[in-house]
Amino acid sequence: MLNNYKDIRIDFNRPYIAHNQYAYIRQSIESGHISGDGPFSKKCHAFFEQTMGVKKALLTTNCTHALDMTALLLNLKEGDEVIAPSFTFVSTVNAFVLRGARPIFADLREDTLNIDERAIEGLITEKTRAIYIVHYAGVACDMDGIMQIAEKYHLPVVEDNAHGLFGKYKGQFLGTFAPLACQSFHETKNISCGEGGALFINDEALIERAEIIREKGTDRSRFFRGQVDKYSWVDIGSSYLPSEILAAVLYAQLEESQVIQSKRKAIWDFYFQSLSDWSQKNNVRLPIVPDECEQSYHMFYLLLPSLDERQRFIHFLMENGIYSVFHYVSLHTSAMGRKFGYMPGDLPLTESISDRLVRLPFYFDLTEEEQASVISTVMKFQTVC
Numbered sequence: 001m002l003n004n005y006k007d008i009r010i011d012f013n014r015p016y017i018a019h020n021q022y023a024y025i026r027q028s029i030e031s032g033h034i035s036g037d038g039p040f041s042k043k044c045h046a047f048f049e050q051t052m053g054v055k056k057a058l059l060t061t062n063c064t065h066a067l068d069m070t071a072l073l074l075n076l077k078e079g080d081e082v083i084a085p086s087f088t089f090v091s092t093v094n095a096f097v098l099r100g101a102r103p104i105f106a107d108l109r110e111d112t113l114n115i116d117e118r119a120i121e122g123l124i125t126e127k128t129r130a131i132y133i134v135h136y137a138g139v140a141c142d143m144d145g146i147m148q149i150a151e152k153y154h155l156p157v158v159e160d161n162a163h164g165l166f167g168k169y170k171g172q173f174l175g176t177f178a179p180l181a182c183q184s185f186h187e188t189k190n191i192s193c194g195e196g197g198a199l200f201i202n203d204e205a206l207i208e209r210a211e212i213i214r215e216k217g218t219d220r221s222r223f224f225r226g227q228v229d230k231y232s233w234v235d236i237g238s239s240y241l242p243s244e245i246l247a248a249v250l251y252a253q254l255e256e257s258q259v260i261q262s263k264r265k266a267i268w269d270f271y272f273q274s275l276s277d278w279s280q281k282n283n284v285r286l287p288i289v290p291d292e293c294e295q296s297y298h299m300f301y302l303l304l305p306s307l308d309e310r311q312r313f314i315h316f317l318m319e320n321g322i323y324s325v326f327h328y329v330s331l332h333t334s335a336m337g338r339k340f341g342y343m344p345g346d347l348p349l350t351e352s353i354s355d356r357l358v359r360l361p362f363y364f365d366l367t368e369e370e371q372a373s374v375i376s377t378v379m380k381f382q383t384v385c
Contacts, residue, residue: 007321008318008321008322008323009321009322009370009373010321010322010323010361010366010370010373010374011323011361011363012323012324012325012359012361012362013187013188013361013362013363014363014364014365014366015187015192015194015363016192016253016260016363016364016365018249018252018253018255018256019252019256020252020255021248021249021252021253023252024040024248024249024251024252025245025248025249027248028040028244028245028247028248029245031244033244034243034244034245035241035243035244036059036241036242036243036244036247037059037241037244038244038247039244040244040247040248040250040251041059041241041242041244041247043247043251044057044059044198044247044250044251044254045057045058045059047251047254048198048200052173052175052176052200053173053176054175054176054181054200054201054202055201055202055203055204055207056200056201056204056207056210057198057199057200057201058198058199058201058210058211058214058240059196059197059198059241059242059247059250060196060197060198060199060214060240060241060242061195061196061197061239061240061241061242062184062185062186062195062196062197063091063160063162063182063183063184063185063186063197063198064091064094064095064197065197065238065240066182066183066197066198066199066240067091067092067094067095067158067160067182068094068095068098068238068240069199069210069213069214069240070095070158070180070182070199071095071096071098071099071101072099072213072236072237073180073206073209073210073213074129074130074156074158074180076096076099076100076101076129076130077099077100077101078099078100078101079100079101079102079127080096080099080100080101080102080127080128080129080130081101081102081103081104081125081127081128081129082096082101082102082103082104082128082129082130082131082132083104083105083106083115083120083123083124083128083130083131083132084103084104084105084106084115084131084132084133084134085105085106085108085114085115085133085134085136085350086105086106086107086330086331086332086333086337086342086347086350087108087113087134087136087328087330087331087350087353087354088134088136088160088328088331089162089328090331091160092132092134092160093132093331095132096130096132097336101129102127102340103331103340104123104128105331105332105337105342105346105347105350106119106120106123106347107119107347107348107349107350108347108349108350108353109142110349111288111290112136112137112139112140112141112288112289112290112293113136113137113139113353113357114133114134114135114136114139114140114141114142115133115134115141115146117141117142117145117146117149118145120146120149121149121153124149124153124155128153128155129155129156130155130156130157130158131146131149131150131155131156131157131158132157132158132160133146133157133158133159133160133178134160134162134163135159135160135161135163135164135167135174135296136163137163137287137295137296137298137299137301138163138164138165138167138174138295138296138297138298138299139164139167139287139288139289139290139293139295139296140164140167140168140169140174140290140292140293140295141169143169143170143172143177144170147177147178150178156178156179156180157177157178157179157180158178158179158180158181158182159174159175159177159178159180159181159182159200160181160182161174161175161181161182161183161200162182162183162184162186162189162197163184163189163296163298163299164296164298165183165189165190165191165296166190166257166261166296167293167294167295167296167298168293168294169292169293169294170292171294174296175200176200176202177202178202179201179202179203179206180199180200180201180202180203180206181199181200181202182197182198182199182200183197183198183199183200184196184197185197185198185250185253189298190257190260190261190264190296190297190298191250191253191254191257191260192249192250192253193242193246193247193249193250193253194246194249195242195246196242196246196247196250199214208222209235212234212235212237213235213236213237213238213240214237214240214241215237215239215241216233216237216238216239217233217234217235217236217237217238218231218232218233218234218237219231219232219234260364261296261297263364264297264298264362264364265297267297267300267362267366267371268295268297268300268362270368270371270375271300271360271371271375272286272287272300274375274379275302275375275378275379278378278379279302282305282381282382282383283305283383284302284303284304284305284383285302285303286302286303287300287301298362299359299362300359300360300362301327301357301358301359301360302357302358302359302360302378303353303356303357304356304357304358304383305356305383306355306356307355307356309356309383309384310326310355310356310357310358313358313381314326314358316377316381317374317377317378317381320377322361322373322374322377323361324358324359324360324361325358325359326354326357326358326359327354327357327358327359328354329354330347330350330351330354332346332347332350333351333354360374360378361374
């Protein structure tokens with residue numbers, strides 16, 4: 001990972017290389033089919049559908065494009081309003097802002113750092129067309145409360161599940177609650193192919209149009225199934241298919257998903273157990289995972305008492321050869337957020353979380369010795385407030 005320090009010993013992230021990764025890359029190249037929707041793409045689709053109960057899974061070039069597809073599928077347009085958290089990656093809202101819709105930002109829950117389901121209903125107007133949610137750090141939103149509100153007002157929900165693959169809420173996989181859900185396979189994610197994503201479609205009425213949008217607005221998928229004798233332009237769309245080479249990398253990782261998840265759980269648990277006493281003494285909050293949630297073990301974060309303490313903490317770790325990072329800058333406080341009329345202070349908890357959160361090194365190949373070094377270094381840091 002690139003940084004400005006030459007003496008970094010422990011990076012924030014290192015992508016995992018699965019055992020069959022190179023063999024599958026070679027196999028895909030030698031097959032002569034390296035464009036999208038080849039054998040490895042189909043294997044990935046089948047994995048999600050059979051393992052998780054997704055009605056239809058479609059690989060995309062990245063999670064951003066999967067999100068873009070949701071806005072097209074929901075026919076979002078200028079003048080529409082979409083409720084979403086401000087504490088998220090910009091792709092979550094760019095998806096519908098690109099269509100002319102306005103983000104209506106909701107504040108967070110203090111425990112999970114997810115959208116506060118209690119704030120949603122008060123933001124609904126006659127212009128509201130959808131609710132986009134994010135399962136932050138792979139810990140589920142309150143899906144019971146959110147889906148009840150959505151049903152009451154006849155609003156579709158989109159799950160941005162970039163962090164949450166294999167996480168669960170009350171025993172059900174994240175990404176299977178809402179009509180549409182989006183996954184990320186970026187190199188920072190548990191399961192990765194460098195750049196990649198997927199759209200999960202849980203409403204059968206949306207499947208055929210999703211295939212058309214993903215195939216540049218053509219009914220090419222129907223042609224390959226023998227449903228039409230030729231394919232043509234039938235709707236708006238774009239090219240969202242990833243290369244078969246990336247699908248080969250992804251499938252190699254999916255084959256090892258249980259091993260990957262088990263290792264990440266061990267890393268997360270070691271952090272949590274080791275830092276519990278230190279955190280209480282230094283007014284630092286560790287992640288909270290409600291009983292009804294089975295997290296995905298995507299990240300381990302700390303909430304420092306203040307922005308100054310957070311910055312001092314990151315610098316302290318960097319001086320000791322450890323690369324840690326903060327996370328999202330609240331979207332409503334950004335230049336674009338101000339264009340939509342938001343001001344600092346509008347979402348106080350979101351702003352506080354954004355200022356105080358820091359993520360510790362977390363990746364499959366993080367050794368016990370490296371993690372122990374991170375922990376011992378963290379425990380030398382003392383807050384002053």
